[in-house]
Structure formats: C-alpha cells, structure tokens
Amino acid sequence: MRSILGAVSVLALVAACSPSGPIAPGPDAYTQLQTRLQDAKAGDVIEIGEGTFNFTNGLSLDVDNVTLKGAGQDKTILSFKGQTGAGEGLLVTSDGVTLTGFTMQDSKGDGIKSKGADNIIYRDLKVEWTGGPKAENGAYGVYPVESKNILIERVTVSGASDAGIYVGQSDNIIVRNSRAEYNVAGIEIENSSRADVYDNVATHNAGGILVFDLPDLPVMGGNSTRVFRNQIVENDTPNFAPPGNIVANVPTGSGLMLLANKNVHVFENTFDKNQTAHILVLAYSYPFEDEKYNPLPRDFVIRDNTYGEGGNDPQGRFKELAPALGGKLPAIVWDGVTKYGDKTEEVRVVVREKPEVGYINLGLGVTPPDLTKANPSMDRPADAQIEEPAAVTLPHAETGKEGV
Amino acid sequence: MTLDVAQIALHGGLLAIAASALIMGSMRANPRLFLRHFPAKVRESQPPLTAGEKGAGRIVGLLMLLVFVGFPVWSATMHASKHGADFLSLFVHAFLVGMIANTVDWLILDELWLGVGKPRWALPRGVAPADVLPFEHGRHFRAFLTGTLIFAAIALIAALAAPFLSGASGSGPRASVILAEDPAPKLSDYGFFKDAAARELAEGVTPFDLINPLFSDHAGKHRFVHVPNGQAAKYDAEKVFDFPVGSVLIKTFAFAPDMREPLKDERYIETRLLIRKASGWFAYAYIWNPEQTEATYAPVGGQQKIHTISPDGDPLSIDYAIPNRNQCKTCHSEGDELTPIGPRARNLNHVGPLGVNQVADWSGRGILSGAPDDPPAVPSAFGDAPLADRARAWLEINCAHCHKANGGASNSGLFLDWHETDPTGWGVHKRPTAAGRGSGDNLFVIEPGHPEQSILVHRLESIEPGVLMPELGRTVVDRHGLDLIRRWIEEMPAQPADQP
8 A cells, every 4th residue: 555655646746847957968968958949838948058069960949939048158068060960050930039048069051040030039149160260161150030020149150151140031130249250241131121230349250240132032122220339340351151152252351341222320330450441332233133122222321430440452353443543442432333224223322421531432333333444433422311210129128228 | 558647647636636525525514424434333323314315325426436437437538549549558547547536535535634633524413523433544444445446447447448438449540649639659549550560551541652752862651641531631723732630641761671672671760640630730750669560759850870772773871860840840831830742733643552543532532522633743753744844843842842932941032843933033043042051162053054053953962961952851862853953954055144
C-alpha cells in the first residue's frame, strides 16, 4: 500500500513539474533548444545558459510572443561552424519575438533572419564571422524582412559578406546604439519605409550605412528614413562582397550611400576617414524594366553633420572619375541624375551645411548614367523646405530617447 | 505502453473530488444513508430506515457507481482517442485513475476526516462519538483493499470499452486519433496500415504519385491519401484540392541498398503526415526504428547516414535530414497557412501506381468531387514535351513551394511557379536580392545562353549549405534536374548583357 501511495505521489509530482531552466551546452543542447522553440507557448521565455554551443543545424522559431534569451553577448555563444543544414543560424517567422543576450558565430548563410515577423526586438546581440571579412561568410548578420515594427538595439555585427544589419521590405523601424564593423555594408535599409537609424557606429566596413531602393522586388518605394547622430568613420575594409550582389558595387570607403528612395534626412552624424566620399547620393544605375520602380533619389535633406577628412582616394567607379576632379571627392557627392527612360522628375536634394563642407553635383543627368558625360558643378541646389518624417514609435517596445 | 501521467493525475484528482463531494454531501444531508457502513453497535441502536431513506440510499449508491465506473471509462476513452487502443495502456491508465480516488477515499476521507476530524454531523442522530470509538484502522484498510479489487475490475471494463467508445477500434484509419489535438506517439496509432511495417494498406488509404516529384536526395517515396469515409475533396483546377477535415496525406521516404532496384530490400526512413484538421493542415514526421517495426513521432527531426548506390549506379553517401516541425512549414506554406504541395490536378493527372488515371480514380472512389473530364496536366520533366515546358515544370515542383508570391522566398522576387509570366520574375536578367555568396560571382539568376554564368545553375550544382538550393531536403546534386535546367538556359537566345 505504501508503494501505491508512493506511486501516486510521484505521478502527481511529475505532472506538476515541467522541465525548465536555461539550456546548458552539451550533445543534446540542439535538440533541447529546438524542441523548446517548437513547443513554446505565447509568453514563454526560453533561456540559453552560458557557454559555447556547437550546432550543426539551424534553429527556427514559429510561435508568437516568445523571448529567446541568453546569458549575454559573448557569454552565450551559438557557433554554427559545422553547420550542414538550413540557410541561416536562426529563422524567426512569428510575431512579437524578442531575441536578446547571445552571440551567433559563423553561420553558413545569414546569421538571424526574421521574415514576416512583426513587432520583433533584436537586443544585446552579437553576430560575427570569426574568420574576419571573407566572401565565403554569410550574407546578412541580422536580417528582418517583410515585417512591421522592428527594433534593433545594442547589436554588433562583423564579417557579413553583404550587410551587417539589414532591414528589407519592411515598415516602421528603429536601428540604434548598434555597431557594424568589417562588413561589406555596415547597416542597410532597403526597400523600406519609416526608419530611424541613430546613435550607431559604422566603421571598417566597405560602406558604412546604406539606404537603398531596388527594382524587381515585391515591396518597393522606400521612403521616410532618418539617419542621425551616427559615427560613420574609417570605413576602409576593401569590398569583399561576391560579385553579382548589389553591394559589390559599393565603393570601398563610402560613408553613407543613398540610392533611389524618397524623403531621406541625414543630420548630426560624424563622418571621418571615408576614402571614397562621406556621402553619396545616387540614382539606381542599371537598366530595369520594372514599371513601378523609380530609380531617383527624391527629397533628400543633408544638414548639420560633422565631417573630417575623406574622399582622398576614391574607389570603385569613382576611381576613374577622380583625376578630373583633382584626384579627390568632396564630402558630399550627388550624381545629378534627374531623368530615367523618358521621365524627368523634380529631384530635390537639400544640402544645408557650412560653406566649407565640400559638395559636388556630377551632373550625369540620366540613368543609366555615362560617367564620361559628367558635367560637374559645385553649385548647391536651391534650399527647399522638406518636411522631416515624424520620429518612429514602436508599439511593442519602449522607444526611449527619440533623438530629435 | 503509453502512459499519460498528466492526464492520469488530472482525471484521478477529478474523480477523487467528485466522489468526496458525493460522500460528504450525502452524509451531511443524512448520515443514515451510510448506516450499513457503521459498526454493528451503531447500526443496532438506530431505528430502521424509512422507505424514503431507502430510496435516497439507492440513488446515492447508483450515483457512486456511475462516478466510480464512468470516470475511468471516460478517461480511458480519452486516452484511446489520443494514443490508440493498446489494451495494457488503457487498463493501467484506468486503474491508476481509480486508485488515486481510492487512496484519497482511504487516507483523506476515512483516516483524516473521520478518524482524526471526527465530525459530529457525520454521525446519525443519537449516536455519540464514543459509540464509534475506537476508530478501526483495519476495517478502513480492508475497505481500501476491496476498493483496489473493484477498481481493477472497473479498469478491465474501461480497457475493453474505451476502444469502441473512442472509435479507435477495428481496422482502418482512426478519426479520433487523426483529429486529436496532439499527434499520436506512434505511426501505427493512426491505423493507416494493417501491419507494423506499414506495407499493407488499411481500407480507405489510396496510393498515388506525382507527375513530377520533388528531388529528395534520391529517396524513394510512397504516397497515400486518406479521405474520411463518405466525404470528398473538392476539385480545384489550380490549387491543391480542398480536402475535408480528417483527410491525411501520407508520404514515406525510403532507401534501398541499390537505388537502381529501389524496392529490393527497401528500408523506410521516415513517414510524414499532413493532417487536415478543423483549424488547418498540420505536419508531423515519424522516424522508423532500425528493426522497421515502428515509426515514432519526431518533432525535432533528425539526421541519418545513408549509404547506397544512386539510380545512375554511383556510390552515394548521404547525410539524410528529417525535417523538424518548423522546417515542414518552411516549404509547406502559403502565407501564414500550412498547405500540401503535391496533390493538385496538374501534377496528379496521369496513370499512377494503381495503373489508372489518378484524377478519374479518385473521382470513382468518391474521394474527389467536381473533377472535369479533362483536367490540366504538367509535362513530365523528363518526358518529350518542349524543353522550356519541362524546365518550368521541374522548377515548379522543386522550387516554387518557396519561390512564389506568398512563399518562404517571396522577398527574393524570384517566382518559379508554373504560372509566372514575367521572364524577369523567373530569373532572366534578374539580379540577386539576398543571395550573398550564393551568387557564385554571377550577375544574374539566368543569363540566357550561359548556364555557367547563371546563379540558378550555380545553386543547383552546389552542395554547400548557404549556397545550395533548395535549402532543405537536398544534400547531393540532382544531375538530371541540373542537366535539364542547363540545357534550357543554353538554348535561350543570348541577349545583350544589361551592363551600366
């Protein structure tokens, strides 16, 4: 009878307790973590303990409102060096997810990808390729795409063969207090609307920060991005992107490159030691057939930034152009394209900087441009009042200091 | 044996509460209803029971019988519908449920409540506590032992009745197991097959195949469909048929020692189920044991080393990957919905493994309704249709589950479904979006006339994670598919490269 009693109480105990506590490194860690990610319920916090975890397969999360939490950057290290499966280290496809406090290393494809994952928070993360900048590294470090309401803060990415922090085809975005180094592009906002990029450091990339709008994608018409209070300095890693990718065309030493897009405001950033130029404002320069696409940068405001030396050794397609301009490019370069196909647009590019800040309009006129037909001018475009987009607010995260 | 500890604890607890409430409530109303359980001394001191009391006593007794038999039977039925009708599991399950109540009755009600608490109101009028003292532990323990025997008998009844009550008995697919919220622990729980090795089909399970299958590292595939008896999937000329709730698509992946004879000494690796429940489709993978007698639910998937000879006669070593639940959805998604890929009219419309046209056969069996006489069909990728049509048909089944407007690769803007009409959409002079090193130094997804400069070809001939496509389900090169795509691109008239 005592044994029956014992059995009953053991049953009750087993029923009452479910396994929890942080996952520890070990041979079963992958299965434990992936199981917990799959079995998670909304509101769950899945903890990963300290240590290095060697995973041979990618992780994935498809449950809404789950937090994946490590013991801290460089404390919880997920290494994908031996990865044989899946295209990324971690794939998130659900809404309301928070990723925080861990390091991802050497994933074969992208580091962390979140697709169609609204209200996501990337916080206190590190994504790195430990062999340094190499074309074999994965394309993107953190990669939210086709999502609404994205917060990326205190994230460090290094070694990405495309963009370290990349936000694509998304809406309502904050990237702040983050660091991107030794990537082809440090931070890239592509085909997205309403993005605030501030208080970041972009250094030792080929290009520091990129704001692009590209054709032939489901979401186009990028607009309303503010880039402010960033340190965009010493972007000097030779472009190591595999050819064919659009960022392979980013000249080494581009501080901030703005391509197509509308209503982009750049202010109070610090630029220094970017050898091609501090700021490039360009039209999309390839032929395209997408009739919905506008390749021109429109309504750009550049004001109140601080510029150190730069433009002293232009790279990429600006290399051939430089001799005609005395071997150097000024701080701010606009290609002066206002026409594409048979369409001409009013292109407003406002430069409200001190007179000593260098500026050039290459006067290329039409895209695809012919660099031999440059008609440079130092005349600043007429000032125009272009309303700045309101500060981005994120319903799912405390937005903190709004900046300006 | 499958024991669901949580459910046993819950149902046992519920039974204990119900029984305690019934006993204590009746005693509160009239302790004389339990007169025959009192010591002889008390019984004899009481006036005989009135007719009303006798009637009430019988009702209480009947209720107790109902609770004590009904609960274990009901609980075992739940277990059977969730986990199948294994007699031993059902017996132990029902017995433990009863024993929780039996133990509570003995320790809490008898020993604690009556023995220690000695409530005045549990005694008939005129009986003093001293009349029932000393408390006889032995008598109550004997009652507990008797209860144990009774619950063993009840468990026997429950184990015999539950399979019938749950519908989990007999042959054929078990609707209750198929539609249970959680997947069954074993493939055999569903009843799709007559034998443990899953070679013999149960009634209501129909084999089929596809005109163009997805390449999965040369794995042999056996596909079956089950549609609930008396119901039919609704025909759709474009999309996957609209299957009724309770339908299941079953696909077993297998390897033989020599894939030139794929059925000789074939071994099953995994069986995947797509189950249509009321809230949508659900995907579950079951991994076969080395003895080939049982397949167990594997939510996290797994990897297996396979050594075989390819259909072309080459030695082949494969790190075969069994997908986890999220990976199932990576391919089987339509926006946020999980969905089957294969069973649509144009890929089913040919003579299948039963030697008859599948669409007509399904209609004849009554599992498909509304099919026209001339449904569409895709050309076989390796048949004799025009090259471009075969290439597009191959791309659709191998790529379009992700590369479509509402698929996993929608953000790439590369759409490889059969109906894409824009050449840029299917890759002609389309620049890569997020290919990274997957571009292989090429500028375009397809460079007409130049397969060696086309990203599409580069990713099909790679076996490197992060480069190879499709991302899941392939670790070796599909030579025949690759040749097809190469020749297709080669034969496209070269166009001037779009250089700036």
